[in-house]
Structures are given as structure tokens and as C-alpha cells.
Amino acid sequence: MNKTAFIALFFAAIFPALAQDAPKIYTLPSPFDRYTHYLATARFTGAVPLGSFSDSYISKSSFQNFSASLEWVLRSSPFSVGGEVGSTYFKERLPRALYVNGNETISAVQTRTVSQYPIEVFGNYHFLGKASGIQPYVQISGGVSILDYMVYYGSLSTQDQKIAPKYGIGVGSKFLFKKDGSFGVDVRVKYNGTSYKHEYIENGISSLDGSVGVFYRWW
């Protein structure tokens, strides 16, 4: 066997093996680049009350907040749009105190709560491509919040329920577990505001929320 024939045989043996190991997937862009795809995220959120909401109603941080979102990641565009529904809950207990209103004096342990069920649409702008393992984004959102304001005096309660407008602006990033994979972690910091005015809440409900979520994407 001469030298040329030997080299030819060597490559003939090697090339099919290489082709089987790594099909020519990277000669095509990722399917997440080629198709508009869907992305679902479930988040757990910690929220810190801000501004007048914190000063005059509840200043205690809340860790009883959850949300789920579904988004459409648009083909050949850095944008995605979607919807998010969630549940947020603030609560603070005040020790026994006197509440004077005209000729009436009430002595009670006050428990202040506000629950919200926000329903929003949002738009994301992504700074890096869809195949990237780290995908930072900025987000703007708007919608309504089904709101339940309750103040308990001892075990007695006063309540106000309303559907109020809400909005938010945030920054975050997606981290894929695997390049081109379907699963990943989503981290987001977001300012959330709800237009609402009742009794103790004079100028809306605002909070800074930090969330950690897991997402799944598919096409």
C-alpha cells in the first residue's frame, strides 16, 4: 500500500465517524433563531415596598409572590411579547394601639394586608441572540390588578376590592442550562406600580421585586 492510499483510507474511516458524532447542526442556525418560539416561565418573587405605600401602610417585605408567564419570542427580532398572571401578597401586623376617629376610639391589634392578582401584557427587548447561553433583557409591562385591600382590627375586618391599572419596568436575564437547550433560569428585578387610593394608601402601591424563575422554551 502506498502512502497516498493509506491517507485516503484513513480519512475514509474517520469522516463518517465525525459526521455521525456531530451532524452538521451548526451550519444551520439554531431552531430558536429560525422560528418564532414559545417560552413559559414560572417565577417566585420577593418584594420590597417603596415610597408612600411603605411609609403609610406596609413596610414589611413579602415573599409570598408568584407568577407565570407565556411569551412569544419573535423570529429575527430582539423582541418578545407575552402575558403574565400572578399573585402578590403584603401583610404587616401592628401591636395594639389606639385609633382615634372623631369621638370614637378603637383599641386593637391591626393587621394590614393587600393581595393583588395582576394580569399583564409585557414586551421584552433582548440584547443578545437566542442561541446565546445568557440572554439579558429589559421589560416593560402593563395591565390590571385585581386588588383586595383588607385591614383587620383584631379579628374584625374592613375591606375594599377593586380592579386597578398596573404597570412595571424591569431588567433581567435568562440563563440557559445548555447551549441551545430548552430549560433555563430567569432572574429579574422589576419596579411594579398599581394606581390605587384607599384609606391608608394615598398614592398607589409600589414595590421593587426580585424574582427567580425557571423557563421552558419550545417551537
Place this chain on the structure above:
Amino acid sequence: MLKKASFILLIAGLGFISCSKDPVSDLSTEESLVYVTNSSKSVNFKQYKTFSIVDSVLVVENDRSGTALTEIDRSLLQRIITNMEGLGYKYVSPKSNPDVGINAAWITNTYLNVASLPLSSYYGGYWGGGFGGYGYGYPSYYQYYETSESYWLISMLDFKNPNTADSTVNVIWDAQIRGSGIGSPQHIDRMVDSVFGQSSYLKIN
């Protein structure tokens, strides 16, 4: 595929919504008590010197009434006397023309309520927030439920300045004691002390 997935996601979202909470389930009996006092600010209590008190507690239950003098009622009346004396009033018999009279009543009201559920199960948890402990009737659009509340009512009447024209006496101070622990005998003294304690304007000595 997409439709199915979105649907499941929506259901998961609504699942969060229907979790309802009872934020006051962890209150102790003492913490659950609420003391509400009202007074006529125009009245100068220094004009009164003597008081008397009913010899039993008036029990009012939805328009029907009677009197009772159980152990807890006796403790309540006794503690009111102690507090009034501490504030400087002299306890006299009802026959000796007291300046003020004190009534004590145990009032129970039962209400039939209706809640409408405009979007059925979706709103279950939402409306449910206000009616801790009541279940949701998902299939119906209207839901009836009964609430019953009891409270102590202590009233102070002005016998010194009766309205002769219409034969009435003015209530110059009243106190309501509400909450889940109001029937506990061990808290009676604290309840009565609290309502007098937060009404320092009653003091005449």
C-alpha cells in the same frame, strides 16, 4: 401543542389566584379583642358625682331580649364598678337618684348575607378573602351565608340632665368589646379595664 400548553399555563396561573388566606388566624385571644369607645365630646364629666349600675346583663339576640346574671356577667358588672370608683364616681343604689346609670348588654346579631359571584370559580378566592372560613359555592352565581356576631355593649346614661320634653336620657359614653375572645371569663377584667383605660376623659378625681 401551543394551545394546549397555554391552557395549562393559564390554569396554573388561576391556581395561584384561588389560594385564599386568613391573615388573622394566628392572633391570640387577647390580640383578637377590639375595644371601641364613643363619647359626647360636649359633655363635661366633672358635673357627675354618683353612679349606679343595672343588676343584671341585658341579653339581646336579634330583636328578642331578656336578662341574665351568669358568672361572667357578674364579673363584668363588678369590674365596671371597680373602674368607675377608681375614676372618682360614688356607687349608689338606683333608688338614690344617681347622676349616671350604666347598662351592660350582650348583643348577638345574625345576618343573612348574599355574595354574587360574577365569574363563578375564578372569583371564588377573590371574594372569599372577606369571609374567612366560608366555603365557596362554585356552581351558583349567588351565594348565601349567615354570619353571627356577639359583643358586649356598656353604655353610660345621663340621669342628671334628662330630656323632659321627649322623656329620653342621653347616652354620654358607650363601649363595645368585640372579638373572638369576648366570652372568656379570664379576660373579663382586662376587657373592662381597657375600655375605661382608653377613656381618660371620664376621670373626675
